[in-house]
Amino acid sequence: MSKPQVLFIGEPNRDLPEFHEFSAQFECIHYKITSKETLLEDLQGKLSKVVAIYGSWLGFHPVGGLTEDIVQALPDSLKLVTSCSVGLDGWGSEQLAKRGIKLYNCPSLGAEQVADLVLYHTLQSFRYFKVFEDNFRESGHTVKTRSLLQSASLDKQTGKVVLNSTDSSDYAFGHRLGDSLPILTPFGKNAVVVGFGSIGSRIAKRLHAIGMNISYVKRTRLSSEQEAQLLFPVKYYASLKEAAPVADLVVLSLPGTSETENLYNKEIIDLVPHRSRVINVGRGTIVNEDDLLAGLRSGKLSFAGLDVYAKEPAVSRELIERQDVILTPHIGSSTVENFNDTSIFCLRNIQDVILYGKEGLSRVN
Numbered sequence: 001m002s003k004p005q006v007l008f009i010g011e012p013n014r015d016l017p018e019f020h021e022f023s024a025q026f027e028c029i030h031y032k033i034t035s036k037e038t039l040l041e042d043l044q045g046k047l048s049k050v051v052a053i054y055g056s057w058l059g060f061h062p063v064g065g066l067t068e069d070i071v072q073a074l075p076d077s078l079k080l081v082t083s084c085s086v087g088l089d090g091w092g093s094e095q096l097a098k099r100g101i102k103l104y105n106c107p108s109l110g111a112e113q114v115a116d117l118v119l120y121h122t123l124q125s126f127r128y129f130k131v132f133e134d135n136f137r138e139s140g141h142t143v144k145t146r147s148l149l150q151s152a153s154l155d156k157q158t159g160k161v162v163l164n165s166t167d168s169s170d171y172a173f174g175h176r177l178g179d180s181l182p183i184l185t186p187f188g189k190n191a192v193v194v195g196f197g198s199i200g201s202r203i204a205k206r207l208h209a210i211g212m213n214i215s216y217v218k219r220t221r222l223s224s225e226q227e228a229q230l231l232f233p234v235k236y237y238a239s240l241k242e243a244a245p246v247a248d249l250v251v252l253s254l255p256g257t258s259e260t261e262n263l264y265n266k267e268i269i270d271l272v273p274h275r276s277r278v279i280n281v282g283r284g285t286i287v288n289e290d291d292l293l294a295g296l297r298s299g300k301l302s303f304a305g306l307d308v309y310a311k312e313p314a315v316s317r318e319l320i321e322r323q324d325v326i327l328t329p330h331i332g333s334s335t336v337e338n339f340n341d342t343s344i345f346c347l348r349n350i351q352d353v354i355l356y357g358k359e360g361l362s363r364v365n
C-alpha cells in the first residue's frame with residue numbers, strides 16, 4: 001500500500017531520529033517554490049494527493065503567502081498545514097478554515113532565545129558596547145578609544161558618532177559618548193514589557209536579573225497568584241499610554257495584529273522620559289518607523305533595538321546607518337535547538353492527525 005504523501009516546502013533537519021521515523025511512515029516530497037504559476041500547476045498535478053504540508057518557517061511567503069488563489073488550488077486530499085513559526089501572518093488561516101483544512105503553528109518553543117536577544121539589545125541600549133567595540137577595532141588602543149569617543153559627538157540627525165581627531169590623547173574613563181550621551185547602567189531603571197505572554201514573561205525575568213524594575217502591559221492583569229509565581233515584583237498597566245511616562249525602556253513582544261499596528265508611535269514617544277529606549281521583537285508593524293526615526297533625530301529617544309521591521313524583509317537605509325540603532329535580522333529564536341524542536345512538533349502533529357486520528361496541538365483555525 002502506498003504511503004500518504006506529505007509536501008515539505010521547507011527543510012526539516014533530516015538527521016533527526018524523529019524524521020527517520022516519519023519518512024518510514026510517509027512519502028516525503030521535498031519541494032522548492034519557484035513561482036506561483038508553477039506552484040498552482042503542481043498542486044493540481046504532481047502534488048494533487050498530498051495529505052499534509054510541512055510549511056517550515058518561510059511557508060508560502062516567496063509567492064506572497066497562502067493567498068486565496070493558492071488555497072483554492074490546494075488538493076481536496078489535504079488535511080492540515082503546519083508552520084514552525086508562532087506568527088500567523090501569511091498563513092491564510094481563515095481561507096484554509098473555509099476549505100476545512102487545519103492550520104497549526106508552533107507554540108513559543110523559542111521564547112527563551114527571543115528573551116536572550118532582548119537582554120543583548122537592552123545591554124546595548126544602556127552601554128553602547130558595539131560603538132565602543134567598532135572604534136576599538138579601528139584604533140587598537142583601549143585608552144585612545146575611550147578618549148576618542150568621549151571627545152566625539154553623536155550627531156542626532158544622522159545617528160552617527162562624529163570623531164574629533166584633535167583630542168584623543170587624554171585619559172578617559174569611558175562613561176560618556178561625547179557631551180550629550182551618558183553611559184548608564186540598566187540597574188534601577190524602569191523596563192515596560194508590552195505583551196506579557198511566553199516571550200514577555202521571560203524577558204521580564206532576564207531584565208529583573210540585571211536589576212531593572214519591571215512593569216508589564218497586558219490586556220488583562222495576571223492574577224495575584226500568577227504575579228507571585230514570577231518571583232519578582234511587577235507593576236501592571238492596562239495600556240502602553242499609561243505606562244509610557246515611566247519607561248526608560250519599552251520592550252515590545254506582541255503579535256502583529258490590526259490592534260497592535262502602530263502601537264508605538266509619536267503619541268507614546270512624546271510621553272516617555274527623555275532619552276528613552278525601545279526594543280521590538282514582536283512584529284515590525286507595531287512600531288511606526290517614521291515616528292521612531294523622528295524621536296531619535298530629536299534626541300527624545302537614545303536607542304532602538306530592532307529584530308523585526310515594518311517592511312520586512314527590507315530595512316530602511318536610515319535605520320541601517322544609525323549607530324544609535326542596533327539591528328538583528330529577525331533571529332530572535334534562531335538556534336539549532338529551536339529549529340529541531342519546532343520540526344519535531346510539526347512532524348508529530350502530522351503523525352497525530354493523519355495516522356492516529358488525533359486533534360493535534362496548537363491548532364489556530
Ligand SMILES: NC(=O)c1ccc[n+]([C@@H]2O[C@H](COP(=O)([O-])OP(=O)(O)OC[C@H]3O[C@@H](n4cnc5c(N)ncnc54)[C@H](O)[C@@H]3O)[C@@H](O)[C@H]2O)c1
Binds near residue numbers: 110218281282
Ligand atoms: N523576533 C522573533 O524571532 C520572534 C520569535 C517568536 C515570536 N515573535 C513574536 O512575538 C510575539 C509574541 O510571542 P509569544 O510567544 O509571547 O506569544 P503569546 O501569545 O504567548 O503572548 C503574546 C501576548 O501579547 C498580548 N497581546 C496581544 N495583543 C495585545 C494588545 N493589543 N495589547 C496588549 N497585549 C496584547 C497577549 O495577550 C499575550 O499576552 C509573536 O506573536 C510573534 O509575533 C518574534
